[in-house]
Amino acid sequence: MHIFLFLLFGAFCVGGAVNLLIQRKTINSALSLIVVMGSLALIYLLLGAEFVAVVQVIIYAGAIMVLYVFVIMLLNAGEEEPSKGSSVAKIFGIPGLFAGGIIGAWVLLQHGPEKSDIPIGALYGPANAVGMMLFTKYLLAFEVTSILVLIAIMGAVVLARRSNS
């Protein structure tokens, strides 16, 4: 059952990622990216990371993608202009991509970590344990991140403001 779920949502991930590449309209790419992020959240749940799965849905599939879709609608981003793709890139690039992928997959599957099976079903990342670690061991990083987010908010406001000169 778990393997079936992993394969199903892995296939959704792969399909969404490929669809993001082949779509010409920006809004279709954004929607397929939402598919990728939602399926990744379910894969995180399969891995037992419930906190990360919920945060993935709320922050990535929720907040960030809403921002993207909002900007796409605001700027009327339509179809991408077709470019004259170089034939050399097509002749050498696509077989090279496949060869590289096959070599990488072979190396990973042959020389992967020893005893590398992941037991599934157990919840490793309960929210209270993650929160405890976040506010004790990684407290400094957490506070620095809050400053980063504050600076990002101010930067976004300053950059997107219409200059009144």
Place this chain on the structure above:
Amino acid sequence: MTIPISWYLLLSAFLFACGVTGFLIKRNIITLFMSIELMLNGVNLSFIAFATRLGTLDGHIFVFFVMVVAAAEAAVGLAIIIAVYRTRETLNVDRVNLLKL
């Protein structure tokens, strides 16, 4: 019942490779940003897979920080895209090749 960690790593590598490919072949600046998000998602999957394999929670914390940085990056980056569109009237990165108008 177990799933080999290599499968998760392969999926993660595929997502990252798709992100790199999209960053290289796409011309719409918003799609380039979405490719960066795809790369970050691929890395996050590796973090979670290794964290589950090692039985620690540190990977979850790192993923949380990656998400926060990605949110900040998206906010600032999309603001920059809006500013670029106001001055250049285009979203094609091939036409945005001068630092100064």
